[in-house]
Amino acid sequence: MGEELLGIIPARKEMHAIDRLKAEQSLEEKFGHEALRVYVKVDGTRSAEEIRGELAMDETKFLDILGFLEDAGLITTETVFEAEFKQKKEKKP
Secondary structure, three states, rough: HHHHHHHHEEEOOOOOHHHHHHHHHHHHHHOOOOHHHHHOOOOOOOHHHHHHHHOOOHHHHHHHHHHHHHHOOEEEEEEEEHHHHHHHHHHHO
């Protein structure tokens, strides 16, 4: 399953501070402080597998946290191909 995570790039969504704080609190209540470490590492440039590897986290727990982050509206995920396509599209004059 780690190979699948290589193809996914999570990115944080822009949110109002209060909404983000509420979502972060529910994230920590559900998964503990470790989940906040995942959220902080999400930067839109590294694959999910790279982030998971940096944190040395169990893959199942990492996927649960990533799913929660996406469902809560804290992050978006896109495939490497989608990210590359978007970059090419943005570079066109």
